[in-house]
Amino acid sequence: MNIIKEANLQIRNKELIVHSIVGLLIGFFILHPISMLIYDFDTNGTDYNLISLGKTIAENISHTFSLHMIGMSIAFSVLGATIGAGSGLYYRSLKKKNGLLHGKRKLLQQSIPTLIKNGESEFVEFKSSLRHDYRQVKTNKNLEGVILKSIAGFLNANGGTLIIGVDDESNILGLENDYLTLKKNNKDGFQQRIITIIANAFGRNICSYVHIYFHRIDEKEICTVVIKPSERPVYLNENNRTVFYLRTGNVTNPLTTSETVRYLQSSQTLKS
Known part of the structure; x- marks a missing residue:
């Protein structure tokens, strides 16, 4: 070594x-x-x-x-x-950064099939699509709200990985149907849409806690959204009310006001 x-x-x-x-x-x-x-x-x-x-x-x-x-x-x-x-040092830093990113992507690529095989957990959640409704076989923008709930739950807990293009039974569906619902119907448009809805819902600063990757498994493209825990509470606006979502176990649930206060107090006590 x-x-x-x-x-x-x-x-x-x-x-x-x-x-x-x-x-x-x-x-x-x-x-x-x-x-x-x-x-x-x-x-x-x-x-x-x-x-x-x-x-x-x-x-x-x-x-x-x-x-x-x-x-x-x-x-x-x-x-x-x-x-x-100076240019040599800058080149070295870029090369090192690209090497680290490549290593992380490679590691993530290797771990995705295992994550899917093991099913949903406290740190892993599956979603069939971003906005394609498989039940009604049409575009349903309300499904974006479901994605935002999952992201908020991970942000308010210990972080995790949201895999889009995989259903609850670990079946790989892919993103092709989602792509067709976008103006830019490819993975770039898909990523831009996720970033946009996150920025609109939580603020642009929260985007730094979210990293988006794409993978091909069984000839189908899926998306993994890796979410770091937020340093501050994140709320989602629903029907003119503010809701606090939290990932507990393999479920993302809304908390009542009193539950939110107790959770934030306890988490603050643990941090201090």
């Missing part, structure tokens, strides 16, 4: 060195000559024809790399190397 870590560290250091060297070369061979040309054109203010322009450029480039300008050359080289090192 240590050998692997050392190898990865060497690779990252080499990438940083390469970026720095490229930046140094750009500073020495490009930035410095260009700055000299700009300075010359700006101070002289003369009109150039093609021959005089070429001569001026050649003279400035020659002067740039003379011993007389060694100080400026070093300064631009250091500037270029610094910029290159």
Whole structure:
């Protein structure tokens, strides 16, 4: 394991060195000559024809790399190397972030069939669709409210995973019928719709607690909504009243006002 870590560290250091060297070369061979040309054109203010322009450029480039300008050359080289090192660090952070995301997606992909097989629990819930009504075989936007109840329940509890495109008996139905109900009838439109209804119901800040992924199982696409517990209580507006939903066991239930107060008091006591 240590050998692997050392190898990865060497690779990252080499990438940083390469970026720095490229930046140094750009500073020495490009930035410095260009700055000299700009300075010359700006101070002289003369009109150039093609021959005089070429001569001026050649003279400035020659002067740039003379011993007389060694100080400026070093300064631009250091500037270029610094910029290159900065780009190298940024590239490294992006690469690390993408690697972590890829690892999480891969792990999640491997665990989805197991989650479906094990059925619903305190941390897992299935929903057949976002807005396609399988009973009435038509679009039913009221089903979005059912999705929001489940999300609110997980937000107010310990978080969990909502799997859309799977029924209560763990049968994989897919999202194709849902896609047909959207203006943008693909997974991008599906994700945008989920984000929109969450933002409208709970506020845009709650979207940061929700992560959406798509998977293909048995040639059908399903969606997993991974929900982190919210730091504050989340309420859902229903028929001009505010309702607090909570995931307990494998069920999401609305709490009465007194039950909500007792739960929030007890959860606050546990946190403190």
